[in-house]
Amino acid sequence: MTTATLLDGKAAAADIKNELALRVEALKERGVHPGLGTILVGDDPGSRSYVGGKHRDCAQVGIASIRVELPADASQADVEAAVLRLNADPACTGFIVQLPLPAHIDTHAVLELIDPVKDADGLHPTNLGRLVLGIPAPLPCTPRGIIDLLRRNRVEITGQQFCVIGCGVTVGRPLGLMLTRATEHATVTLCHEATQDTAAHAREADVVVAAAGVAHLVRPDWIKPGATVLSVGLTRTVEGVLGDVHPDVGDVAGSFAPPIGGVGPMTRAMLLTNVVEAAERI
Numbered sequence: 001m002t003t004a005t006l007l008d009g010k011a012a013a014a015d016i017k018n019e020l021a022l023r024v025e026a027l028k029e030r031g032v033h034p035g036l037g038t039i040l041v042g043d044d045p046g047s048r049s050y051v052g053g054k055h056r057d058c059a060q061v062g063i064a065s066i067r068v069e070l071p072a073d074a075s076q077a078d079v080e081a082a083v084l085r086l087n088a089d090p091a092c093t094g095f096i097v098q099l100p101l102p103a104h105i106d107t108h109a110v111l112e113l114i115d116p117v118k119d120a121d122g123l124h125p126t127n128l129g130r131l132v133l134g135i136p137a138p139l140p141c142t143p144r145g146i147i148d149l150l151r152r153n154r155v156e157i158t159g160q161q162f163c164v165i166g167c168g169v170t171v172g173r174p175l176g177l178m179l180t181r182a183t184e185h186a187t188v189t190l191c192h193e194a195t196q197d198t199a200a201h202a203r204e205a206d207v208v209v210a211a212a213g214v215a216h217l218v219r220p221d222w223i224k225p226g227a228t229v230l231s232v233g234l235t236r237t238v239e240g241v242l243g244d245v246h247p248d249v250g251d252v253a254g255s256f257a258p259p260i261g262g263v264g265p266m267t268r269a270m271l272l273t274n275v276v277e278a279a280e281r282i
C-alpha cells in the first residue's frame with residue numbers, strides 16, 4: 001500500500017485536453033484546421049497502442065488525424081517517402097514518426113527529413129539544437145510532460161538534485177537539457193548503463209526519473225525518504241506491463257508517478273500541445 005502522493009498524469013492530461021479543445025475551436029474560427037500525422041512502421045504492439053491513443057486524443061480535442069502505416073519490412077526509401085508526403089500535405093500541420101523504428105532503418109536520417117516546422121515531437125536536429133541554444137522550439141513530449149506534471153503538483157525543481165536514469169533521445173537526454181535551462185535551474189545527474197553506482201546517485205536525489213526500460217530497476221533502498229519518483233520506462237512481459245520503478249518505492253517516496261497513468265498520458269497531452277502551438281504559429 002503506497003503512502004506517496006500520486007502524481008496523476010491522467011487527471012492532468014484531461015485538464016490540458018479541455019484547455020486545448022478551446023484553443024482548437026479558436027483556430028478553426030480563423031480558418032486553421034490542425035491535423036496530426038503519425039507514421040507507424042511495423043507491428044510492435046506497444047507502438048501500435050501508443051499511436052492509437054494519440055489518435056483518440058486528437059478526436060477528443062477536435063484535431064484531425066492522418067494515419068500512415070507501413071509494414072515491418074518497409075525500406076528506408078519507403079519511410080522517407082512517407083515523411084516527404086506529410087511534409088507536403090497541407091492537412092497535416094504536425095506529425096511524428098513513432099519510435100523505435102525497425103533496426104534496418106536509419107532513424108537519424110528519417111528524423112532529419114521531417115520539416116522542422118511540422119516536427120510535433122521536437123526530435124528534429126534543428127529543434128534539439130534550438131533547445132541546446134535556448135531558442136524557442138517544439139519540445140520533446142515526455143520531458144515536457146514530466147516538467148509540467150511536477151509543476152502542476154508543486155514539486156520544487158529549481159535548485160533540486162535530479163537523478164535521471166536512462167539517456168535515450170526521447171526522454172533522458174532532452175530532459176537533462178530542459179531541467180538545466182534558466183527556467184528550471186535544477187542540478188542533473190544523468191545515469192546510463194555504464195554508470196558505476198546508479199543506486200548511489202539515486203539516493204542523493206530529490207527527484208528520480210527512471211527512463212531506462214529495465215523492469216523494476218529502481219528499488220526502495222535506492223530512494224531518499226520523501227523524494228519524488230517518476231516511473232517512465234515500460235517493459236511488456238507475460239505478467240503484464242512493468243515499470244522501471246518497483247511498486248514498493250511508493251512506501252518510501254513522498255510523491256510517485258506510477259508507470260500507468262503517470263507520465264504516459266502527459267506525453268500524449270504534450271504532443272497535442274505541440275500540434276496546437278504549431279498551428280497557432282500558422
Ligand SMILES: Nc1nc2c(c(=O)[nH]1)N[C@@H](CN(C=O)c1ccc(C(=O)N[C@@H](CCC(=O)O)C(=O)O)cc1)CN2
Pocket residue numbers: 046049050051053096097098099100121141142170234241259260261262263264265267268
Ligand atoms: N515518436 C515518438 N516515439 C516514442 C515516444 C515519443 O515521445 N515520440 N515515446 C515513447 C512512447 N510513447 C509515445 O509515443 C508513449 C508511451 C506511453 C504512453 C501512455 O499513454 N502510457 C499509458 C500506458 C500504456 C500501456 O499500458 O502500455 C499510461 O501511462 O497510462 C503514451 C505514449 C516511445 N516512442
